[in-house]
Amino acid sequence: MVDVAGNIGGVLSPVLEVGKWLAAPIWHQFKYLYNYNTNFKNLEKQVDKLKNTREEVQRKVIAAERNVEKIRQNVKDWQKDVEKTITKAEQLIQGKEKIPGCFKGLCPNYKQSKRAFKLKRDDIDPLLKQEKEFDQVSFPTIQQDIWLRSSEDYLTFESRNSTVKHVWDALNDDNVYMIGVYGMGGIGKTTLVQEVGRKAEKDKLFEDIVFVEVTQTFDIKRVQTEIGDKLGVKFSNESERANKLYERLKSGKKILLILDNIWENVDLKTIGIPSKMDRGGCQLMFTTRNLDLLEKMGSTNNFKMGILEEGEAWNLFVKMAGDVIQTSELNSLPNDVCKECGGVPIVICTIAKTLKYKSHPSVWKVALQELKALSTTKSHSSVLGQARVAPT
Numbered sequence: 001m002v003d004v005a006g007n008i009g010g011v012l013s014p015v016l017e018v019g020k021w022l023a024a025p026i027w028h029q030f031k032y033l034y035n036y037n038t039n040f041k042n043l044e045k046q047v048d049k050l051k052n053t054r055e056e057v058q059r060k061v062i063a064a065e066r067n068v069e070k071i072r073q074n075v076k077d078w079q080k081d082v083e084k085t086i087t088k089a090e091q092l093i094q095g096k097e098k099i100p101g102c103f104k105g106l107c108p109n110y111k112q113s114k115r116a117f118k119l120k121r122d123d124i125d126p127l128l129k130q131e132k133e134f135d136q137v138s139f140p141t142i143q144q145d146i147w148l149r150s151s152e153d154y155l156t157f158e159s160r161n162s163t164v165k166h167v168w169d170a171l172n173d174d175n176v177y178m179i180g181v182y183g184m185g186g187i188g189k190t191t192l193v194q195e196v197g198r199k200a201e202k203d204k205l206f207e208d209i210v211f212v213e214v215t216q217t218f219d220i221k222r223v224q225t226e227i228g229d230k231l232g233v234k235f236s237n238e239s240e241r242a243n244k245l246y247e248r249l250k251s252g253k254k255i256l257l258i259l260d261n262i263w264e265n266v267d268l269k270t271i272g273i274p275s276k277m278d279r280g281g282c283q284l285m286f287t288t289r290n291l292d293l294l295e296k297m298g299s300t301n302n303f304k305m306g307i308l309e310e311g312e313a314w315n316l317f318v319k320m321a322g323d324v325i326q327t328s329e330l331n332s333l334p335n336d337v338c339k340e341c342g343g344v345p346i347v348i349c350t351i352a353k354t355l356k357y358k359s360h361p362s363v364w365k366v367a368l369q370e371l372k373a374l375s376t377t378k379s380h381s382s383v384l385g386q387a388r389v390a391p392t
Contacts, residue, residue, distance in 0.1 A: 039116040064138035177276040180294035183305035186346030189287040206254040216263045245272025250280040262288040307343030320352030333364040340371040
């Protein structure tokens with residue numbers, strides 16, 4: 001006897017499987033058609049939520065940028081992805097009203113519904129989740145010192161070129177650890193080493209260039225703090241200051257540390273500055289008025305700066321004073337005042353700028369008399385901050 005049930009079952013089984021296979025896409029289409037309005041409402045809701053989140057992040061970004069902080073790359077990438085996703089979602093939402101044959105959007109379309117569902121699930125939801133993982137949108141940066149930026153006021157002088165060259169050659173010599181520039185006050189030592197520093201920055205000679213003014217009243221804590229801030233070193237307690245700076249400076253990275261205006265023999269180790277033997281890639285540059293001081297500190301590559309030559313002094317005076325020197329009533333007064341400045345750049349600049357808009361001869365005569373009086377009792381460098389002229 002033939003097993004009819006078994007045969008029928010055997011025949012129906014693959015047919016049922018085919019039926020299930022054919023029914024699957026139909027069911028998916030039906031599902032998207034059935035949830036058409038729901039999918040679009042959910043999409044619109046999440047788009048609004050994403051827009052609000054975008055605004056919150058943007059406010060944080062603006063605040064961070066105003067505080068001169070650097071925005072994290074993952075935040076920038078997130079913002080770009082958000083803009084693209086919002087644009088895509090808005091186009092999809094607007095597009096549902098424009099489907100041919102629709103009347104006021106009443107034409108469920110399973111493909112559009114499917115896109116709305118997947119856009120929310122695969123794009124918007126992950127972006128919202130990612131934003132919650134941002135601990136911070138930015139991080140503080142070590143700002144470049146203003147003096148390292150291009151200086152339009154810097155003037156080259158023939159008499160200084162050899163000194164600049166010697167300092168530059170020493171800076172490029174890995175065997176040289178200390179470099180000293182010395183000379184009377186106001187002669188332009190600081191200006192020269194800063195210009196060399198700018199050139200070193202431009203040529204990528206060092207990874208970090210730090211400039212700290214020591215001043216006559218040496219404050220070790222202030223010096224350590226300034227060096228630390230510029231190298232990104234943070235101190236949690238007083239006892240670790242020197243040790244942390246020492247490790248940072250001897251790390252092997254190329255670092256130029258300029259200590260400006262030294263007045264006394266500074267014990268470098270107490271600050272946290274390594275010795276020549278374990279300096280890593282660190283180089284030191286000093287400015288001071290005293291050659292003996294450099295030698296006591298162990299600096300053997302020392303270069304003297306002198307006063308400007310007469311022609312150089314006059315060119316600087318003209319640049320600082322401007323067109324007023326062409327006033328015919330002044331006669332030889334501008335030349336006389338310039339000569340009395342003694343070729344000292346800071347004195348020339350101070351006096352010339354003071355007289356820049358003074359065209360009355362009497363004002364220039366007063367300035368000349370004060371310069372002569374000061375030159376007989378004090379050094380020219382003391383003129384800075386003391387020169388006064390009567391108003392016109």
